[in-house]
Structure formats: structure tokens, C-alpha cells
Amino acid sequence: MGKNKDFPLGAGRNQKTRVKSARGRRSSSTRWLHRQLNDPYVSSARSAGFRSRAAWKLIQLDEKAQFLSHNARIVDLGAAPGGWSQVLSSRIKSGNIVAIDVLEIEPIAGVQIIQGDVSERGVSGTIVEALGGCPDIVLSDMAAPTTGHRQTDHLRTMNLCEIALDFAIENLNRGGTVVAKVFQGGTQSSLLAGIKPLFENIKHVKPAASRKESPEIYLVAKGFKKR
Ligand SMILES: C[S@@+](CC[C@H](N)C(=O)[O-])C[C@H]1O[C@@H](n2cnc3c(N)ncnc32)[C@H](O)[C@@H]1O
Incomplete structure (x- = not known):
């Protein structure tokens, strides 16, 4: 930091x-x-001028793993209130950015906003259509409201991570990147084993802005091997 x-x-x-x-x-x-x-x-x-402290997490993730590129098609899943999308808006000059959340997001220059649930049927198609083609980068900071019950919170966040990974595997361009929030422990290793053969390089990054006491960590998978 x-x-x-x-x-x-x-x-x-x-x-x-x-x-x-x-x-x-x-x-x-x-x-x-x-x-x-x-x-x-x-x-x-x-x-x-960021809407959320989460903006620092994306900045630090990119410092560590270097995945943002100027002309990429990027989707920001679970984007509200919009900190990550603000960072993307300032860095992606000739690409295309789509942000989606179940919650409303105030407009951000250069970002197309969709209000919707990523898990709903048909939403994938809407995202790809808005992007003007398949994404090069899928970002997911999706999280369910925490209950304080560790196991429940783990399962709910891992379910959202799986939804993000399914979207990525179905839609990413060859060589693409997915960055997704996961909670450490529990189902993390089986999820990792499932995607390992599909990417050239996978690592976990804990940005400094992610609270030490939080089980949150980010999976960064690069080099999608599209079949
Ligand atoms: C930690 S916040 C994201 C913060 C955001 N990255 C930022 O920089 O401002 C997690 C978001 O995931 C969203 N979310 C959870 N489940 C979702 C789903 N199924 N579809 C779309 N968004 C979802 C929540 O509404 C919430 O706004």
C-alpha cells in the first residue's frame, strides 16, 4: 500500500x-x-471521488496481477454503487464497459449500466449484446449481504462466485481473464480444481484494502483456453 x-x-x-x-x-x-x-x-x-472504498481493491488487484488493458471489453458483475466501474471508466479508453447489479447504479461516463440479476436466465445474452461481443475480462465483486453466520455467508458468496465463473466460461474470449471475489476455506478448493484446466494461470490475491479479518480474497484467472 x-x-x-x-x-x-x-x-x-x-x-x-x-x-x-x-x-x-x-x-x-x-x-x-x-x-x-x-x-x-x-x-x-x-x-x-470514488463511490466506494472497493475502488482501491480493483486498483491494487491490477497493480498485483496486471489484467486491465485499454481496449478490452469488460463486464463488472455486482457493480453497485460503482467504485470499480469508476476505475474502469478512467482507465479503459477505447474498449467497452458494462456494469450490472440488482441495485440501481448512478450513471458513470463511458459505462453502460444494466439493472438486473446475473443469475437470471437471459441476462448473459443481454450483457454480451450490450458489450457488442464476448468479453475479454469478467470482473465479479458480487456479494450477498452478510448474516454473521460464517458458513451461510461462505456458501452464499461462493454461489455468486460460481455464477460469475459459469458466465465467464460460457462467454469469455480466448486468452481472456476473470477476476472474482471468493471466501477462503470450505468450497474454495473444489471450485479452483474445476477451473484449473481452463486457464493458463490462476492465482489468489488479497488486496491491502480488503480487511484482514474478512475471509474475502480474489481469484485471478488469466489465459482462458476456449475450446
Ligand atoms: C461488494 S458490492 C460491490 C461493490 C462494487 N465493486 C464497487 O466498487 O462499488 C457487491 C454487490 O453485488 C451485488 N449482487 C449480489 N448478487 C447479485 C446478483 N445475483 N446479480 C447482480 N448483482 C448482485 C449486490 O447488490 C452488491 O451491490
């Missing part, structure tokens, strides 16, 4: 803002507020 010139490492990083617990506020809300107020990625995302 120290190497990232986009990220202002403020002198006040160690000066924590304390949140007094208020009557009527649940302790989980107090913890969330405390984390938000003391998270350097939240404030730097705001000052950089």
Missing part, C-alpha cells in the same frame, strides 16, 4: 476517532461506525 501514490498515507492514520455508544444504537452499529470513521480507505475513497 505504501507504494500506491494514489493513496494518501495521512499522518493522522494512527489517531483513532472514538465512537461513544449511544442509547438505542446497537453495538454492531457502533462497531461499524467506529470502523468507518477510522478506515483510511473510506476517507481516501471519498476524497478521490
Whole structure:
């Protein structure tokens, strides 16, 4: 993170803002507020004009794995509120970007937005049509709202990851890349075994902006071997 010139490492990083617990506020809300107020990625995302701190994750993933290219056709699955798509909009000059989410996304220059559920029949076709052809890069930061129950959260996120991988395997151009959020442990190794023969190179990357306590990690699979 120290190497990232986009990220202002403020002198006040160690000066924590304390949140007094208020009557009527649940302790989980107090913890969330405390984390938000003391998270350097939240404030730097705001000052950089990003809609979410997740934007830093895509920047750091690309620093580590180098998959973004100027003229690619890219789809951003689970894109709301739009941090990743903002990064894509500033970096992809002559390609084509499509962002999709079940939630509404405010317009982003150079990004076609679809409101829909990636798991629904027919949505794949809509995405490919909007892209003007098959994607070169499939990105998925899809996540279900967490329940706090570890196993349930794991299974729900891994299911979304499988949906993203199925979309990628069905649609990616030869040589293409997929980057997808996974949760460590559990079904992660069987999912990996399933896609291993289909890509030239697969690795897992944990960007610095991904909270240490989170099981989240990103699978980066490059060089799709289209049959
Ligand atoms: C962590 S957020 C994405 C943040 C985003 N990358 C950014 O930079 O702002 C995960 C998103 O996945 C979306 N999502 C979950 N399941 C989905 C599905 N089946 N189809 C489309 N979007 C989905 C959620 O609505 C949520 O907005």
C-alpha cells in the first residue's frame, strides 16, 4: 500500500476517532461506525471521488496481477454503487464497459449500466449484446449481504462466485481473464480444481484494502483456453 501514490498515507492514520455508544444504537452499529470513521480507505475513497472504498481493491488487484488493458471489453458483475466501474471508466479508453447489479447504479461516463440479476436466465445474452461481443475480462465483486453466520455467508458468496465463473466460461474470449471475489476455506478448493484446466494461470490475491479479518480474497484467472 505504501507504494500506491494514489493513496494518501495521512499522518493522522494512527489517531483513532472514538465512537461513544449511544442509547438505542446497537453495538454492531457502533462497531461499524467506529470502523468507518477510522478506515483510511473510506476517507481516501471519498476524497478521490470514488463511490466506494472497493475502488482501491480493483486498483491494487491490477497493480498485483496486471489484467486491465485499454481496449478490452469488460463486464463488472455486482457493480453497485460503482467504485470499480469508476476505475474502469478512467482507465479503459477505447474498449467497452458494462456494469450490472440488482441495485440501481448512478450513471458513470463511458459505462453502460444494466439493472438486473446475473443469475437470471437471459441476462448473459443481454450483457454480451450490450458489450457488442464476448468479453475479454469478467470482473465479479458480487456479494450477498452478510448474516454473521460464517458458513451461510461462505456458501452464499461462493454461489455468486460460481455464477460469475459459469458466465465467464460460457462467454469469455480466448486468452481472456476473470477476476472474482471468493471466501477462503470450505468450497474454495473444489471450485479452483474445476477451473484449473481452463486457464493458463490462476492465482489468489488479497488486496491491502480488503480487511484482514474478512475471509474475502480474489481469484485471478488469466489465459482462458476456449475450446
Ligand atoms: C461488494 S458490492 C460491490 C461493490 C462494487 N465493486 C464497487 O466498487 O462499488 C457487491 C454487490 O453485488 C451485488 N449482487 C449480489 N448478487 C447479485 C446478483 N445475483 N446479480 C447482480 N448483482 C448482485 C449486490 O447488490 C452488491 O451491490
